[in-house]
Amino acid sequence: MHALRFHECGKPAEVLRLEELPPADLLDGEVRLRILAAPVNPADLNFIEGNYGVKPELPAVPGIEGCGEVVESRSPDFQPGERAILLRRAGTWADEASLPGEHLFKLPAGIDPLQAAMLKVNPATAWRLLTAFGTPPAGSWIVQNAANSGVGRGVIVVARTLGIRTMNLVRRAELRDELLALGADEVVTDDDSAVESAKTLLGKDRPHLAFNGVGGESALRLMNLLAPGGIHVTYGAMSRRPLTVPNGQLIFKDLQIRGLWVTRWIESAPREELDAVYGRLAGLMLSGELSVPVAATYPLQDFKAALEQVAGSSRNGKILFVP
């Protein structure tokens, strides 16, 4: 088998190498997948750099999610030819991966493997954001920044299925029409005017739930838009800047500043809950409602070009490896 591996943490383009590895022996209960697609997520880059919540055991194969086809199975739950996503870290930036059947979620027939490769993290994060802190009642508002990110788009789609209205902050104003078409209720530009613009659109309503994937000033704007007693949830930090929380937002306004890491849920939730949530999200993907734009796909050997495009500013959509 072939895999991208790194032997020390550092800049991905510098420390990754495409290596040939002996195929793993398949243990009882395990399944061998041919990887069909695996995206490049910000969390993958942080992992390679050593800046993620889980530290790599070196040498390591990155790739926190991906989609594959069963080529060999010692699990009663899987047959060759079936497709699945990997729910646990197993190094998807490779042409093959082996893991216990209970760490897989079987995909419905007909789902696009590129889309399915992006099912584990972002759509599930969107689901958890909307449900883990008390699902807002239908008709109420949530507010989020990074609304055009994988998670942000997932929030828009999932919120609509729950009848929840979304106030969306985006850095680039030209994304407005695209997000409205996706089901966003309102879209405002994430700059100094965002709070006033959003308040005008909200009237007397104030959201009780805010989702922050950016940090810094943008995170503060969400605090200013929340109702007293509201919950501000950080799931990402695109700006790489910490949160600044004015004391009055905590003491007098009684905001709760929380965090969400979907991996913690995946590793602790009952299997029935995982099946129910991923089943629902896979259904939204199959119907085309939940869809992430794909900017480009690359074979593993072109990883430097892939990483270059990831770092570039102009792309709209995900970069995936298709081994």
Place this chain on the structure above:
Amino acid sequence: MHALRFHECGKPAEVLRLEELPPADLLDGEVRLRILAAPVNPADLNFIEGNYGVKPELPAVPGIEGCGEVVESRSPDFQPGERAILLRRAGTWADEASLPGEHLFKLPAGIDPLQAAMLKVNPATAWRLLTAFGTPPAGSWIVQNAANSGVGRGVIVVARTLGIRTMNLVRRAELRDELLALGADEVVTDDDSAVESAKTLLGKDRPHLAFNGVGGESALRLMNLLAPGGIHVTYGAMSRRPLTVPNGQLIFKDLQIRGLWVTRWIESAPREELDAVYGRLAGLMLSGELSVPVAATYPLQDFKAALEQVAGSSRNGKILFVP
């Protein structure tokens, strides 16, 4: 009656005046108190400056707490000569105050009026910090900064009555022995070495609850000392600096950043709960266990000298008005 009043928000020494006001007509159910003592709290100064959670209706008499003796009563619950503290804002920087009997808490006989004047805010804040987010089990640790403040000392005393151990950060190392004598389990200096010093003393234990009255760097030290999933509660901001929260503390470590304002509890808690908590805290004051050092007392007319001493750096203890 005489009262310190301000007609516009600003620096307390500049905007306050001692004024003679007509005594209020006593309505049915109301009680008139002669004020025995009223402290100068940071919240009072913020209120006069217009920086508090409640904005003044001008002209306003400051004083969020105080102790008085009943001189006239139209409430069946109070007789002249009885002593009480004011549970609602009624302007205690005066020689007299009138308010409904249900906004008073009757004091046990024999309690020192200077100490009782400081019962409403800080001891109750300490009680709420220790109980409002799930009372930690006996034997477990909490960590706090500003451990020598009114709230901090209250936390040390109340935690001891609950069997909870306290790790205390103080700015001035020379306070160590005094806080240990008060019942503190450990005291470390709140500087760059605080986290390592506290970790050494804690061994493998990590607190699940942290109380922050400072903000800035000191608040961050508390986050670094908390266990995963821990709760970080801000009740004050002596440094006048906001909190900086690293994203990883929220996403991967799952900390909850919360706030506590005791006024919200006083205004919403059932009367039985207020009576039970203030009864318990008054008992600790009566026994001498709960005691705040008094730096000096001043008559109302010497308010400029009082405020000057409050602003000074060398005092250890509270300044109170004794009209």
